[in-house]
Amino acid sequence: MSSEKTIPNTHPHSLEEEEEEEDDDPPMLSSQAIEALRELLTEQNRTIDTDTGATAVDDVALLTEDWRMSQFWYDRETAETVAREVHALCSSIQSPSVACLACPTLYVYLKKLHPDIPVQLLEYDKRFEKYGSEFTFYDYNEPEELPSKLKHACQIVIADPPYLSKECLDKVAQTISFLAHPEDFHLLLLTGEVQKDRAAELLGLRPCQFRPQHSSKLGNEFRLFTNYDPGMRLGGWEQEQ
Template sequence: MEQVSDRNAGTADDDDTPMLSSHALEALREFLSEQNSSLTADNDGATVAEEDKVVALVTEDWRLSQFWYDRETAETVAREVHALYTSMDSPPSVACIACPTLYVYLKKMHHNLPVQLLEYDNRFKQYGSEFTFYDYNQPLELPSSMKHAFRIIIADPPYLSKECLEKVSETIYFLKQPGESYLLLLTGAVQQDRAAELLGLRPCGFRPQHSSKLGNEFRLFTNYDPGLRLGGWEQDQ
């Protein structure tokens, strides 16, 4: 099974490949064309450069079930990563596992921030030395220089399955520095108990969203108390 970027709309157990009608495909093409246009209108009808409002992304490849975060989600998580980064005495290293949307927004908003993108989709090789090919089916097949090298790790497992989260967790433990490290996991709400068991994570109040509206509920989990940011940790019911 191939790994995909950012988000699979279903689970690893889905058997049927969804088919779209020609009408639906045309509507999706129009949506992408509008999303990727070089200019966009603001609320007053004036035109402003797209780069001032939306970061340019490669087109989602739906054959790989790719769904990018919407702008609010990407900017919110990018601000959180930057807040963690600037709160530390010595600059930490940052790793993004299978979340290229976040990587692109981080570099757009804070271009000097050192971030390593671990990603299956080779289109992201354009980011040069900050790209590392990553297949979650081989969670430890990574350069030895990355072992215990990152203090901030953000992960978005490509499938909503126990096996996938377990393997991505192996990667996280390989990457994270001993001692205090900061973990952020964006995944389906169905993974809450597994996220707690495998990584000691708790859900935040902030709800991640995607540009293509998906049926599954997604959550953001952390291993640290974000305080007033990210809607705070949710209290146990």
């Protein structure tokens, strides 16, 4: 006996019509599948801005990392800690002007926590042009190719050189000198432990006890250096041995 199914001799279109009728029925999902889909969509809506591909941080957004540009965002604790430190510094300055040099994470958290603080983001990634007048294109290979209005205009600079190389830190140091206010200037440098001696030599910086961390775990140990004594904040300066 043949195992093939016998097809009735019907109107040539009857099978197609039957398939079309079946296709008209809406697909059915189990209650478990619907709940799982709802949770997934809720999580995506909470963390992803579907228009920009940006990770939402309340009313500001941090775009997804582009590793080709050596982008590694700081985790929430690190960004909030540094933002609080900048706010503490600003409280003692009559008209503070802050520059975030190649550190969009910190710009985003500053705008989230302290939207009243004027902050300029100097960044190579033009996706951050969405922040309008607070964005300035910056290429560390051209350390002083910046608007003249920024020259010696910043009392606080937070800098995160994109590469852990002597050449990169040297050029970023030139930019910092360009930005630094001649009378009242505070610098926070976030970079690798390997730059400790060079940071001290170039910019007179000392490491704090606080250790920055990234959302993506990196193999290199990072440190936070300052040109001022933070006192009890940031864990204080690390004691010299």
